Amino acid sequence: MIIAIVGLGLIGGSVARDLARTGLATSRLGVDSDPGNLRTALELGLVDRALPLAEAVTAADLIILAVPVDAIFRILPGVLDRISDRQTVVDLGSTKQLIVDAVRGHPRRARFVAAHPMAGTEDSGPAASRETLFAGRAAILCDTSDSAPDALATAERLFTVGLGMRLLCLDAACHDLHAAYVSHLPHVLAYALALAALNPEHDAQVRFSLAAGGFTSTARLAKSGPAMWYPILSQNRTHLLGAIAAFRAHLDAITHAITDGDSDRIRALITEANRIRAFIA
Structure with missing residues (x-):
């Protein structure tokens, strides 16, 4: 599975490490607005290639949004505009209601899975990333009835097989x-x-x-x-x-x-x- 990781800080970088460790990704595409983060991610082997957002979205089977929640809110509709009905988008934001509301009526809403992996540290940047950050932690999947079954299955595989997490389903407000x-x-x-x-x-x-x-x-x-x-x-x-x-x-x-x-x-x-x-x- 070709996986694009948008945002290569602590969370995105740690996801990338685990995807390599578990072999879930056949190719990891990295996207970041900070050229320094991209360079560091490539030097550390966190991603296989660095691409602009539009190119990464087109090329990937799974797009993971690991940027701050204001950036998720801003870019998610445009990402959904670009995908097909065979691709899946998962966000990792710490808030959910405003994000799901932003795409509630979007034609590709069913390709999106709203999620929050309950893990992190006080550090930031790709150099702070580490393997097994997510192991044994809860991954919250929100408003799952709004996601297509195959998209939801892809997200569940990401969190359980790729990151070693346990799943919990909640509505966004909860x-x-x-x-x-x-x-x-x-x-x-x-x-x-x-x-x-x-x-x-x-x-x-x-x-x-x-x-x-x-x-x-x-x-x-x-x-x-x-x-x-x-x-x-x-x-x-x-x-x-x-x-x-x-x-x-x-x-x-x-x-x-x-x-x-x-x-x-x-x-x-x-x-x-x-x-x-x-x-x-």
Whole structure:
């Protein structure tokens, strides 16, 4: 299968590595608006050839869109304009509702599978890509009834055989609601924590010399750049604001308990939060 990967950063590059490792792709075509990313991807052997978008779309059996969500929103209709009824397009964006809405009435909508592989790191660029980034993680397929059965089968093969993922099907709105809590809100909190810790009124050098696992594991997402994350936060604004409000209510409860010196309440809140152990390792 000839596979075009549009966007050769962390996600696209990691997909390319796994496609070579698993042998799912007979040829990997790379597309990126950044010439430096293209050069690096070729040097690292992530893709076999670099092509302009239009040429890659024409040549590929499967087109994977691994660019920021604002770029997916912008280019997806044009990509669908160019494909035949034997090609499949899969996006890997972290938001889904606006993307599926953008092509809801498109004549080739059935050739598109809206997806989100739940994997990543705070790093970016093709040099940050790595094998098995996706192994064992969930791949969310959205609004699958709007995709042709053969297109859906191609997407399922990509994620299970090519990337070693497990599948979960949701509607786009449900995806965006839950992603707001488990993906997008954590980034917002990390940015806020970093801004607080970088308070210029204090000696940052001394402060960060004290930082250990608790801080670094919580704040590492603040290294994620705006090119990827501003569009995500903007596109999922409604659900994200709801998640922020829920977080603020719990933060206020903890704040009041600390202010009042209410040790029983503090213990109760921590114990309640400890229930998360049932859901994450």
